[in-house]
Amino acid sequence: xxxxxxxxxxxxxxxxxxxxxxxxxxxxxxxxxxxxxxxxxxxxxxxxxxxxxxxxxxxxxxxxxxxxxxxxxxxxxxxxxxxxxxxxxxxxxxxxxxxxxxxxxxxxxxxxxxxxxxxxxxxxxxxxxxxxxxxxxxxxxxxxxxxxxxxxxxxxxxxxxxxxxxxxxxxxxxxxxxxxxxxxxxxxxxxxxxxxxxxxxxxxxxxxxxxxxxxxxxxxxxxxxxxxxxxxxxx
Amino acid sequence: xxxxxxxxxxxxxxxxxxxxxxxxxxxxxxxxxxxxxxxxxxxxxxxxxxxxxxxxxxxxxxxxxxxxxxxxxxxxxxxxxxxxxxxxxxxxxxxxxxxxxxxxxxxxxxxxxxxxxxxxxxxxxxxxxxxxxxxxxxxxxxxxxxxxxxxxxxxxxxxxxxxxxxxxxxxxxxxxxxxxxxxxxxxxxxxxxxxxxxxxxxxxxxxxxxxxxxxxxxxxxxxxxxxxxxxxxxxxxxxxxxxxxxxxxxxxxxxxxxxxxxxxxxxxxxxxxxxxxxxxxxxxxxxxxxxxx
Numbered sequence: 001x002x003x004x005x006x007x008x009x010x011x012x013x014x015x016x017x018x019x020x021x022x023x024x025x026x027x028x029x030x031x032x033x034x035x036x037x038x039x040x041x042x043x044x045x046x047x048x049x050x051x052x053x054x055x056x057x058x059x060x061x062x063x064x065x066x067x068x069x070x071x072x073x074x075x076x077x078x079x080x081x082x083x084x085x086x087x088x089x090x091x092x093x094x095x096x097x098x099x100x101x102x103x104x105x106x107x108x109x110x111x112x113x114x115x116x117x118x119x120x121x122x123x124x125x126x127x128x129x130x131x132x133x134x135x136x137x138x139x140x141x142x143x144x145x146x147x148x149x150x151x152x153x154x155x156x157x158x159x160x161x162x163x164x165x166x167x168x169x170x171x172x173x174x175x176x177x178x179x180x181x182x183x184x185x186x187x188x189x190x191x192x193x194x195x196x197x198x199x200x201x202x203x204x205x206x207x208x209x210x211x212x213x214x215x216x217x218x219x220x221x222x223x224x225x226x227x228x229x230x231x232x233x234x235x
Numbered sequence: 236x237x238x239x240x241x242x243x244x245x246x247x248x249x250x251x252x253x254x255x256x257x258x259x260x261x262x263x264x265x266x267x268x269x270x271x272x273x274x275x276x277x278x279x280x281x282x283x284x285x286x287x288x289x290x291x292x293x294x295x296x297x298x299x300x301x302x303x304x305x306x307x308x309x310x311x312x313x314x315x316x317x318x319x320x321x322x323x324x325x326x327x328x329x330x331x332x333x334x335x336x337x338x339x340x341x342x343x344x345x346x347x348x349x350x351x352x353x354x355x356x357x358x359x360x361x362x363x364x365x366x367x368x369x370x371x372x373x374x375x376x377x378x379x380x381x382x383x384x385x386x387x388x389x390x391x392x393x394x395x396x397x398x399x400x401x402x403x404x405x406x407x408x409x410x411x412x413x414x415x416x417x418x419x420x421x422x423x424x425x426x427x428x429x430x431x432x433x434x435x436x437x438x439x440x441x442x443x444x445x446x447x448x449x450x451x452x453x454x455x456x457x458x459x460x461x462x463x464x465x466x467x468x469x470x471x472x473x474x475x476x477x478x479x480x481x482x483x484x485x486x487x488x489x490x491x492x493x494x495x496x497x498x499x500x501x502x503x504x505x506x507x508x509x510x511x512x513x514x515x516x517x518x519x520x521x522x523x524x525x526x527x528x
Contacts, residue, residue, distance in 0.1 A: 077418030
């Protein structure tokens, strides 16, 4: 298994605030890797730095053999990096179809097969393709955000809190889809506050506390670890 | 019959404001800044057209395209040199810079073309149309202005809803970070927006000076401010809003001059703006921005 992403001793600052303090981790091709931790631990900051919206003050981000620490976000999409940001951030005033087309911005044209693939994965979106995205429910918006990211044929799909704000039944549905994508060979880096759900599907996971990684292991190992159970799984 | 005459003239001057307002509103929507130098780009466009026809003997129609090309490049240079380095800094810094650029353009024009007003020759040569036994006169300028603004409006609508770059512009205007995550180059999109806005400003400059033929370095400032008002009136960031705001502003201005007072017409226009903003803070067609939690 070859490594697709490796983060080496990464430090990120917001002005004077030291948000990520020397984090190192890697993601192998075909894996689901989860970053879990409390609110404010630095999980989203890590994803934003990998995708190029932020840049590290020191340390390296190596993606697919290239050092991308200081490459801007819009260039990385072409290299095969897709990031579904926290809060979905779909284009609320555009139609579902236009959102998907924006997802394929780096492709030569919007291929029919890609659209069909998304509509098979998320049948709800097909019914609503002409609808303005702002009128979708939270779950549908999450599905749109994920399919929009998949339109760029990513080598690595990064998901930031895909279950946030969703009803339990929808959370299950979203995690089923993540599992399905994984089974189809997609490499996924998952950030979640819902630790128990994340650990169930993750091959490996890292626990983040105030900007540093405190624990790592396979999903199954961490799910039974005392520290994780106490802090994140409610005893 | 004079009512109809005022209405048509008002729509015509309003159509010029609308074309200028489109530049303000597109730049605001995408770069989230008020480009107060936009009015002065109009003036530059008019001077270029004037110079091309008077000094180089270029046909009037061709001079418009030269003015558009020059203003497009000027817009890209202004954005790249003055505004791009300030991306991410306080909006106040950008605003002050824009006012600086405005004064720079006015003074540069004065240096090149002098302070004495030039007499702009209208690009329209057709004779006015006389209707109802001479009671209603529609000049060629009025027709060309209204037609031009309608064509621009339709073209922009098509561009922003059907083309990939146009959709990318809307995406940047809605969520800059998310647009970057789609692979959209935000800097290039902003630059394209300035290019389009400035080309439209050149057209507006030629149309404006064809109706009001006095051309001087400050020619763009008052129409610029009125067009900015029109953009706010219609809902800043909204393309149909800019069009509606511009035309309403032109009509209100013309009616105020005709029926109330020509000295106070600007005061009346701004009074209407204040009332509209009190009732509808986002402007006529503006979207109320909802804070997300």
